Amino acid sequence: MKKRIFSGAQPTGNLHLGNYLGALKNWVNLQNEYESFFCIVNLHAVTLPQNPEVLRQKTLDLARIYLASGVDPEISTIFIQSDVSEHAELAWILSCIARMGELERMTQFKDKGKGNAERAGVGLFTYPVLMASDILLYQTHLVPVGKDQKQHLELSRDLAERFNRDFGETFVVPEPFIPPVGANILSLQEPAKKMSKSDENANGSIFLLDDADTITKKIKRAVTDSGTTIEFDEARPAISNLLTIYQLMTGKTPAEAEAHFGGKGYGHFKSELAEAVVEFLRPFQQRVKDFDDAELNKILKDGAEKARLIACETLRDVYAKMGIVGAET
């Protein structure tokens, strides 16, 4: 039996290179080796206010992006979170065993709640519990994510272990898969921060659907550190970030990337980087356009059916272990 992976992204904002390099690229690389579930987490999206029409559209757009990235619906299961209601049900159960203190420590809640717990939504607070539910429902072994999700993964592990201890072996305890390179792509404008969908400054992120001109402009405007050489250097996060993107776009090793730009200046480097990103995204953007709505809908419907079978089984086991029974039929 193959081991399982589960991962997902929120259908909010526009997906950027960080999402691709930190997560989607690895989903595609792992999907042959693992039984894979890739979810469009629309219930997570509504932890912050969303325009209903935009959310509806972004949900389907995200499915197209998964497919265009190379997620293969013949071997992987792609589905929308709200199509499998067990996600919300198990989240309730897990919220009964999670502790306020451990959720209060979640840095994403502090960031997204802007430090004002009094005004923050309860859903934003319990966000990581729904995420644990996503993962644990599928008896997931490995969760490929970027570095920003590491703390949420630790909570998922803690909840699985606590449930197993209190009610008997029920959940597989999941491991994170955080890639050694690309797990934390930084903003092009503020390299102290990660590249983020919710960044108000669009120049900080290269979106997967940006056109060639926009990409080139954003890279030209990217901040660089003091110094002139094109080298990886922890003390120079801006240039290291751009080199990391270059390395991942071209498949070069760090040494090859550095050697390639030996003796060259920032201007030359940025032009080549822009070209590499544009060339990389061109076929991807074509594939996004290629899927028709009927084909997409069938993939999502079939995916939800497959996912539901496993989710049902896990939830039934959880209820049985806890003594939660309904009327006999």
Ligand code: TYM
């Ligand atoms: P989301 O939608 O914010 O991001 C999707 C994936 O992209 C990764 N990522 C990054 N990687 C590298 N550099 C960056 N700058 C960068 N920004 C984002 C994220 O780590 C993520 O892997 N909570 C999740 C969605 C989720 C989920 C799950 C993930 C819900 N349930 C279960 C895994 C398993 C999120 O908000 O991702």
